[in-house]
Amino acid sequence: MATVEHVGPIADPGLPHEGPRYTDVNTSAGNRAYVQVLGMLALVPLLAIAFVVCYFAVPKDRVFDYGPLHSNALHLSLGLTGGLAVLLIGLACIHWAKQIMNDHEMVEMRHPASSPAEDRAAVAQMWDEGAADSGLGRRKLIGGALVGAVGTILLPVVVMFADMGPHPGSGLRAATIEKTLWAEGVKLVNDVTYEPIKASELEIGSLVNAEPENLKDEHGAQFVREKAKSPIVIVRMEPERIKIPDSRKDWHVAGILAYSKICTHVGCPISLWERTTHHLLCPCHQSTFDLGDSGVVVFGPAARSLPQLPIAVDGDGFLVAKSDFTVPVGPSYFERDSRHDYKKGDN
Known part of the structure; x- marks a missing residue:
């Protein structure tokens, strides 16, 4: 049986190395990127609040006309505020990754599907290095701004639960x-x-x-x-x-x-x-x-x-x-009153 010779990585695949990133060599550019990320994340809570205000304030029957086209005002306002909020979180994370996180080339070797102890230790080390590369140690406000943005954008989701219908009370x-x-x-x-x-x-x-x-x-x-x-x-x-x-x-x-x-x-x-x-x-x-x-x-x-x-x-x-049914029709459910259900032997 022929043996397969292990071939290691090619020392020089011929790809040019990346040059230094502009925000790494220019402190002012790095600070501008930092402010831009914070600005985008800071707008998310405002848009989330605007979403909730529009949900309750815009009449459901109001319509915007655009020549031969028209759209529901409530749907348009909810789409703009909610959509922009999600878009800004995505853009902020991309801008953060491209302009602020550490920028260096990495090589990942192929490995067996199993996960030995040394690999798990390596993953833990990579996690620590990734946390360091994120730049949160130097620019801590980004972490807080991201948590605040993600947290507040959940508010419109909770509010929209009301559209599932009124509370089924008795x-x-x-x-x-x-x-x-x-x-x-x-x-x-x-x-x-x-x-x-x-x-x-x-x-x-x-x-x-x-x-x-x-x-x-x-x-x-x-x-x-x-x-x-x-x-x-x-x-x-x-x-x-x-x-x-x-x-x-x-x-x-x-x-x-x-x-x-x-x-x-x-x-x-x-x-x-x-x-x-x-x-x-x-x-x-x-x-x-x-x-x-x-x-x-x-x-x-x-x-x-x-x-x-x-x-x-x-x-x-x-x-x-002679009247409606004296008990609810259809399948049973926990909240219904079953005292008036007919049982064999009742008079």
């Missing part, structure tokens, strides 16, 4: 995620045709996917939010084969019941109906609810019963809601 939850479009007198309509549903037209064993009639009045993002919370399934069963607690005696119409279509496990839509057992199966994780027994969980990971919508019929025989 009042906000009750008015948003715990409330749907269902209310007294709202008609139940087919989720495809949006036609009202007559009680007399539903056959025993049938299942219909439905929405509130007033969903069509919503638009854009609000439409999507309400559609995600409001879907229901309407089923009709033989009245003598279903268990109805005393507290829900008037929630059905001749064996017609309405339940939320959103699984209480992780919020998947449910419509796999087994008419002989009255079971509704979630296709995501196989949670199974008994719609003939107030929507209780009979199998799977769901932890609470499927919310039931109280319904009645109007003067024309169409199905209408």
